[in-house]
Amino acid sequence: MTAAPQKSAAQNSASEFSIPEDAIPMGFRFAATRVGIKPSGRPDMACALADQPATAVAMFTSNRVVAAPVVVGREHLQTTSGSVRVVIVNAGNANCATGAEGIAACTSVCKAAAEQFSCALQEVFPSSTGIIGVPLPAEKLISAMPEIASRLGSTAAHLQQFAEAILTTDTRAKIAFARLMVNGAPVRLFGVAKGAGMIYPQLMPHATMLVYLFTDARIPTADLPSLLHGAVEDTFNCISIDGDTSTNDTVLLLASGVSGVALTPANASDMQAFAAALQQVCASLARQIIDDGEGVGHVVELRIEEAASRADALRVARSIAHSPLVKTAWAGCDPNWGRILAAIGYSSVAIEPSRISIRIGGHLVCLNGGRAPGMDANQVHAAMLERNFQVRVTLGMGSASCNFLTSDLTAEYVRVNAEYST
Amino acid sequence: MTAAPQKSAAQNSASEFSIPEDAIPMGFRFAATRVGIKPSGRPDMACALADQPATAVAMFTSNRVVAAPVVVGREHLQTTSGSVRVVIVNAGNANCATGAEGIAACTSVCKAAAEQFSCALQEVFPSSTGIIGVPLPAEKLISAMPEIASRLGSTAAHLQQFAEAILTTDTRAKIAFARLMVNGAPVRLFGVAKGAGMIYPQLMPHATMLVYLFTDARIPTADLPSLLHGAVEDTFNCISIDGDTSTNDTVLLLASGVSGVALTPANASDMQAFAAALQQVCASLARQIIDDGEGVGHVVELRIEEAASRADALRVARSIAHSPLVKTAWAGCDPNWGRILAAIGYSSVAIEPSRISIRIGGHLVCLNGGRAPGMDANQVHAAMLERNFQVRVTLGMGSASCNFLTSDLTAEYVRVNAEYST
Numbered sequence: 001m002t003a004a005p006q007k008s009a010a011q012n013s014a015s016e017f018s019i020p021e022d023a024i025p026m027g028f029r030f031a032a033t034r035v036g037i038k039p040s041g042r043p044d045m046a047c048a049l050a051d052q053p054a055t056a057v058a059m060f061t062s063n064r065v066v067a068a069p070v071v072v073g074r075e076h077l078q079t080t081s082g083s084v085r086v087v088i089v090n091a092g093n094a095n096c097a098t099g100a101e102g103i104a105a106c107t108s109v110c111k112a113a114a115e116q117f118s119c120a121l122q123e124v125f126p127s128s129t130g131i132i133g134v135p136l137p138a139e140k141l142i143s144a145m146p147e148i149a150s151r152l153g154s155t156a157a158h159l160q161q162f163a164e165a166i167l168t169t170d171t172r173a174k175i176a177f178a179r180l181m182v183n184g185a186p187v188r189l190f191g192v193a194k195g196a197g198m199i200y201p202q203l204m205p206h207a208t209m210l211v212y213l214f215t216d217a218r219i220p221t222a223d224l225p226s227l228l229h230g231a232v233e234d235t236f237n238c239i240s241i242d243g244d245t246s247t248n249d250t251v252l253l254l255a256s257g258v259s260g261v262a263l264t265p266a267n268a269s270d271m272q273a274f275a276a277a278l279q280q281v282c283a284s285l286a287r288q289i290i291d292d293g294e295g296v297g298h299v300v301e302l303r304i305e306e307a308a309s310r311a312d313a314l315r316v317a318r319s320i321a322h323s324p325l326v327k328t329a330w331a332g333c334d335p336n337w338g339r340i341l342a343a344i345g346y347s348s349v350a351i352e353p354s355r356i357s358i359r360i361g362g363h364l365v366c367l368n369g370g371r372a373p374g375m376d377a378n379q380v381h382a383a384m385l386e387r388n389f390q391v392r393v394t395l396g397m398g399s400a401s402c403n404f405l406t407s408d409l410t411a412e413y414v415r416v417n418a419e420y421s422t
Numbered sequence: 423m424t425a426a427p428q429k430s431a432a433q434n435s436a437s438e439f440s441i442p443e444d445a446i447p448m449g450f451r452f453a454a455t456r457v458g459i460k461p462s463g464r465p466d467m468a469c470a471l472a473d474q475p476a477t478a479v480a481m482f483t484s485n486r487v488v489a490a491p492v493v494v495g496r497e498h499l500q501t502t503s504g505s506v507r508v509v510i511v512n513a514g515n516a517n518c519a520t521g522a523e524g525i526a527a528c529t530s531v532c533k534a535a536a537e538q539f540s541c542a543l544q545e546v547f548p549s550s551t552g553i554i555g556v557p558l559p560a561e562k563l564i565s566a567m568p569e570i571a572s573r574l575g576s577t578a579a580h581l582q583q584f585a586e587a588i589l590t591t592d593t594r595a596k597i598a599f600a601r602l603m604v605n606g607a608p609v610r611l612f613g614v615a616k617g618a619g620m621i622y623p624q625l626m627p628h629a630t631m632l633v634y635l636f637t638d639a640r641i642p643t644a645d646l647p648s649l650l651h652g653a654v655e656d657t658f659n660c661i662s663i664d665g666d667t668s669t670n671d672t673v674l675l676l677a678s679g680v681s682g683v684a685l686t687p688a689n690a691s692d693m694q695a696f697a698a699a700l701q702q703v704c705a706s707l708a709r710q711i712i713d714d715g716e717g718v719g720h721v722v723e724l725r726i727e728e729a730a731s732r733a734d735a736l737r738v739a740r741s742i743a744h745s746p747l748v749k750t751a752w753a754g755c756d757p758n759w760g761r762i763l764a765a766i767g768y769s770s771v772a773i774e775p776s777r778i779s780i781r782i783g784g785h786l787v788c789l790n791g792g793r794a795p796g797m798d799a800n801q802v803h804a805a806m807l808e809r810n811f812q813v814r815v816t817l818g819m820g821s822a823s824c825n826f827l828t829s830d831l832t833a834e835y836v837r838v839n840a841e842y843s844t
Contacts (some may be wrong), residue, residue, distance in 0.1 A: 014605075028535070048540070063768045064767040064768070064775065065764055065766065065767030065773075065791070066767075094760070097760055097763050097775070098793075099776070099791060101792075131760060132758075132759075136511070182655065204642060226513040242766065244746065244747045244764065244768070246617065246764065247760075277705065322665070323841070324664040324666075324835070325666045326557060326607070328839035328840045331840040332839070332841055336553070336555075337554075337555060338518065338554020338555035338669075340667070341554065341555070342485060342487055342554060342666065342668065343670060344487065345485040345487030345667075346484070349486075350486075353519070354521070366519065366555065368521065370523075370555065371519070371556070371557075382771075401528070409521055409836060411833035411836045411837060413836075414750050414753060414832060414833045415838060417746070418754030418832075
């Protein structure tokens with residue numbers, strides 16, 4: 001194996017450390033500015049520029065109501081067969097449920113970017129996140145184009161600004177990166193994400209979570225989809241804050257090739273090492289999204305084991321993750337495993353209650369479908385005082401399993417979302 | 423038509439009026455007592471006795487994890503082909519996830535009732551509601567059997583006590599009744615329910631919502647299922663507080679026959695009138711359950727129209743009703759229709775966003791998938807200050823429709839459920 005992860009900070013968030021300069025993929029520049037879309041007046045427009053066309057692949061939401069930038073971005077990638085020069089993101093307005101005017105607004109922003117950066121219209125990839133159903137003030141983004149172009153740069157500060165401008169109700173930037181050595185040469189992989197609410201991304205191969213993954217490896221467009229799908233399936237598609245699948249979810253992977261290091265299926269071990277690094281970066285971003293979810297008090301890792309199939313394991317995980325009664329019990333550090341059992345029971349998966357065992361924070365609470373002998377509720381309660389704990393369910397129906405990351409449901413979540421737009 | 427509703431108070435809850443003595447079905451007696459299962463020390467054991475065996479039908483939860491009384495009650499009804507003498511209910515303990523001991527505890531309570539009331543074991547119908555996974559203290563119920571028998575009576579006060587003893591986190595008793603004249607003779611129909619949490623009953627023909635329906639009409643057992651299914655489908659199966667389908671949901675209909683009025687399919691118009699009265703009583707109880715749901719601030723009637731099928735309409739309704747983002751917006755009286763549109767989009771129903779319109783409290787907020795021209799957010803907000811309002815969705819895909827009753831999601835719901843058992 002010629003590739004080995006040299007450095008990885010995938011478990012840390014940006015707020016905890018500064019971005020090392022040598023973690024930044026070559027061939028990209030970044031900028032952000034404020035154009036007045038966020039009511040808070042914080043930076044709300046971000047731009048990533050590939051100096052030369054980057055090979056690109058994206059995954060979008062499976063919601064049947066999709067935002068204008070999802071429609072436009074998908075079309076652009078199809079037209080160029082996966083080539084991107086410019087990514088333009090605005091936060092504070094989702095440009096969704098805005099009809100033909102929304103599409104026109106999105107396209108006019110792309111046009112302005114294409115002119116500014118002397119590329120084809122279809123080489124511009126647009127993203128929006130924020131409130132649904134409010135016309136996008138395209139003119140604000142268009143008139144800021146020269147300014148954002150003048151701010152572009154490839155330092156850690158520039159990337160940090162990009163990562164902050166795309167946030168909405170997030171409280172901090174979400175960043176993860178990895179560096180690989182391939183045949184003695186470094187390859188960089190850098191990911192930026194935003195999340196906070198409406199988080200249950202169910203991404204389709206053709207995903208208001210926005211994720212941008214940048215690498216300076218050279219990867220043929222044809223090889224990007226399987227790389228991205230592989231990484232997304234166990235990460236972004238296995239997280240949920242509220243079960244609300246957004247209209248705008250997007251994950252974009254761009255490869256500039258500027259490192260000079262080529263990754264192809266022919267070199268299987270390098271490709272595998274890159275895929276592992278990509279998965280690690282995505283897993284870190286996915287965890288950061290849950291950890292910074294609206295009002296989240298606890299991050300809960302669901303581990304479903306001994307399911308008849310992975311699909312069954314995921315169905316059980318989702319049923320637990322979306323049960324308000326389970327989530328509120330977690331908020332109260334309440335070892336009420338009966339609610340978990342009930343959620344398993346209505347998951348539509350064929351289960352046998354007498355075979356089910358449940359562990360919370362390592363403590364066996366339910367054995368063979370009943371209260372575990374000697375279960376000490378106070379001990380379990382103590383384990384649940386931790387911000388992170390695991391709920392492990394053994395179904396006894398087979399050998400399939402899944403990990404699924406979710407959160408509790410707190411009064412703060414309600415407050416944040418009951419006061420959103422009015 | 424020989425039957426006409428003479429009197430109906432189905433829209434009122436018990437707390438708002440006293441039960442008229444002539445609303446009480448003949449042939450039943452009721453009692454309640456405290457046995458120390460509810461930590462509050464309030465009455466927690468209830469009994470309904472049919473002086474002669476009543477014809478009976480029940481519907482139970484579709485959850486694959488079912489409580490012991492559901493298992494035992496179903497078996498008893500099968501054995502007797504639908505005949506019940508005694509209903510024994512305890513509140514504060516669901517006797518669920520309690521294994522073989524739970525079944526044995528339930529059976530021992532039924533045995534004590536059978537001895538007390540000199541009937542067959544299988545003529546006893548048991549119900550439990552409360553916390554899951556805690557052994558039922560059967561001995562408390564058994565030793566209270568002589569006392570509860572001594573308290574039986576058929577006055578309004580007795581019925582009121584029955585209705586109160588079955589409550590858990592409910593704040594008030596849920597009662598509805600109707601009186602019909604059939605060929606000049608009165609037939610009485612009386613319903614009692616409890617709800618509050620884990621409320622998304624999906625009842626199966628063979629439902630912690632408990633509903634007891636008593637009538638003094640004489641109805642052959644064979645005719646009861648279609649009557650009850652018809653009434654449940656549009657009422658209890660079209661409500662949800664939190665999407666959590668309970669392990670204990672039960673609806674029981676008992677017909678004593680003591681009025682002397684026989685209802686048979688041969689007399690179609692009488693049967694139809696009775697079915698209508700039954701539906702009205704169930705609809706009232708269903709609304710009372712939502713209105714008294716845990717932390718409920720708003721009762722929202724979803725009206726889904728122009729769906730391709732009723733199944734599609736229901737799927738859209740459930741997706742909206744279970745979206746935490748939609749429910750929190752309602753809690754904040756926030757006319758954020760974009761969240762409703764997003765929930766429609768991920769409902770898995772084939773929709774066309776450009777055909778969708780949404781009305782909140784009578785105000786058009788979304789037209790053809792976008793913001794309705796002239797929509798005044800302040801006006802809509804004002805309409806949402808009402809405790810009850812309607813959300814009407816027009817899909818433009820067909821002619822099927824449904825009504826579905828649900829609630830907002832408040833910080834109080836979180837408080838109630840985060841402090842439940844510890």
